[in-house]
Amino acid sequence: MKKTLFYFILVSFLWGKENLVYSDEVLSLYSHQNDKKISGRLLPTNAFEVLKEEGDKVFIKITGYVNPKAPSVIYYNDYQRIIVAAFSKNTKLDFSQKTASKSGKWDKVSLEIWADKKEFAKDNQAMLAKAKEQFTNNCGICHALHREKEFNANAWPAIFKSMADRTGIEKKDRWLVIEYLQKNAKDFKKGK
Ligand code: HEC
Incomplete structure (x- = not known):
């Protein structure tokens, strides 16, 4: 009985978490699935979610923070220049979620974008x-x-x-x- 309860708690804990993965190398990002041109790069050790896989690409969700003065870079937290993903200056990023900054801190954003399909790690x-x-x-x-x-x-x-x-x-x-x-x-x- 106790054991069953333990597994129930463990499973609900694991399921409750998003399915996050990590890359140990710089990962190329593309605005459209069939683009040859790289629009940005996701840097290693940062968590992201794979939403779907198609051919040699994956559609991923990146979460982080954006300084309104430098909107082509997604940062790890809301005030330090620790880059999660960086895009060429003219890329217009279409965030799927955006929460306005509090008291001068940067905006919290989510971005859904294509990336090269590789072996990703379950933790960093x-x-x-x-x-x-x-x-x-x-x-x-x-x-x-x-x-x-x-x-x-x-x-x-x-x-x-x-x-x-x-x-x-x-x-x-x-x-x-x-x-x-x-x-x-x-x-x-x-x-x-
Ligand atoms: C081949 C020798 C060599 C290696 C390897 C080396 N350094 Fe240095 N480092 C130096 C020298 C020489 C200086 C003195 C300043 C200069 O020449 O730029 C220095 C200075 C520094 C300073 C002081 C800078 C300052 O302004 O106070 C830091 C910090 C530093 N190194 C970090 C690193 C890190 C991090 C690595 C590894 C990525 C590294 N070093 C590898 C030779 C080396």
Whole structure:
């Protein structure tokens, strides 16, 4: 009896959650299913939902925050420049949901858009662990490791980019490491 109740609670807990997945690499986004032209990119470690699959594409839902002054970027929370997805400047994004900002914070939005179909992960723990390993193995060779908590989330991308070419971190993994550093930065707070 107890066991049944336990499984009932577990199943309702799992079903209650959205079906979120993660990519460990930058994922190309397209405004229309058959577009050849990439309209934006979703960055690794950020949760999204797969709404449907068709051919070599998936239709996904991305949720995040938009600064009204820079509406072509979706951010992870409502005040730090931690990018979830970025689009070319002239892309007109058609948000499926938008909640106006409170007291100067950015608007909460959802966007439904096409992306390349790949193997996605059910959680981002393994990819974050890989990013941490890349950071610790590569960034403490010439000088002592500058810890994740040494800099604010907004400062990390420029610092990382200025050093990345001196390391063996492959180009395809660079956004993964940046996202890891920002999400472990001194002033990081969860947005959701
Ligand atoms: C090949 C050697 C080398 C590697 C590898 C390296 N750095 Fe550096 N780093 C330097 C040198 C040299 C400086 C001194 C300033 C300069 O030359 O730009 C420096 C300076 C810094 C600073 C101080 C900047 C400042 O303005 O105070 C930070 C932070 C930093 N590195 C972070 C990193 C990170 C993060 C990585 C890994 C992505 C990394 N470094 C990998 C050589 C390296």
